Amino acid sequence: MNWIVVTLLVLALLAILTYLYLPAFLRLLGIHRHYTIPDFDMTGRRALMICTNHDRLDPLKRDTGAFGSEFTVPYYAFVNAGMEVDMASPKGGVIPIQPGSWSWPLACDDDKRFMADKKAMHDLKNSKAIADLDPNDYDVIFMAGGWGAAYDLMQSEELADFITRANASGKILGSVCHGALGLCSAKGLDGEPLVKGRRVTGVTNGQINTFGIAVTPKHPEEELRKLGAIYECQHAFRDPFATHTSIDGNLITGQNQNSGYETAHRILEKIATQRNV
Structure with missing residues (x-):
């Protein structure tokens, strides 16, 4: 006994x-390796956080959505700097959350802060529709990933038009992971794909295969390469543990769920540089 x-x-x-x-x-x-973002004063500046509306991982019919830290980390990096941050999505309304991304052992401190933030949670459930917004009202347009983004960011004509106009106005365009798909249907000033010939990153095919989600319709590495982007990334013994941030003019993109901290940091640096010009 x-x-x-x-x-x-x-x-x-x-x-x-x-x-x-x-x-x-x-x-x-x-995974969410510790990263300290220095202090910035961006009072009076505004950021728009764009996430998916899609909540089903077809054809497996599992729940999906936006990955928590891919929007909570940049959200609070901007809020901490004094910026006003709005939440948006292709259709507006509820932004679903990728299962597991807001629970143990993956939830980070910014996830927990967001879940306890009444305004943030209200905005998550009542996001603004892209078609109702003007990119000139924002200094930064940031697109978060999560598997749901494979179903609607690149496919949204409204988002493609919004990002095209934002780029024409010189706005800073940021993304992490599948959020890079939101850049893929937009056009540059020359009418060519916005990402053509530009250094960008997004989640690797290796990470997608590790998680067994090749059933999703759009894969950032593939789509960026097809459009002529100079795709950059880092690899680890498993790509979910890697991270990388690419900077090319007004495009500042992060590889995956670990990249939100540095990507937001580089965006804040870019704004500070613009202020001093």
């Missing part, structure tokens, strides 16, 4: 240690 008690105690201890230390271990490997 004693060996049963000992076994149960050992299993309980292992469960407790796993619960306490797995998030830290994942950070050590590269």
Whole structure:
């Protein structure tokens, strides 16, 4: 009987240690690795956070949506700098959340802050429709990923027009992971694809295959390469643990869910540089 008690105690201890230390271990490997964004004063500036409306991972019929940290991290980087931040989506209304991204062990501090923020949660459930917005009202347009974005960011004519006009006005265009798909249907000043000949990044095919979501209709690495972009990325022993940020003029893009911190940091640096011109 004693060996049963000992076994149960050992299993309980292992469960407790796993619960306490797995998030830290994942950070050590590269998931949401600690990154300090320096202080910026962007009072009076405005940012628009664009996320998906799509909530089903067809044809598997699993739930999907926006990946938490891919919008919460830049959201609070901008808020902390004094910016006003609006939430938007192709159709407006509810922005669904990628299952697991807001729970243990993946939820980061900014995810928890967002979930406790009444204004932020209200805006998440009542996002603005892209067709109702003017890009000239914003200094930064930022597109978050999550598997749902594979179904509507590149496919949205309203978003393509919005990003095309934002680029023509010299707005800073940012994205992470699948959010890069929101750049893919937009046009540059010459009428060619906006990303053609420009250095950009987004989630790798390797990461998509690791997560078993090749069933999604659009893959950022493939779409960016097809359009003639200079696709950049970093690899790790598994790509979900890698990160990379690409900067090309007004395009500042991050590779995946780990890249929100640096991508937001470089966007804030860009705004500060513009202010000093």
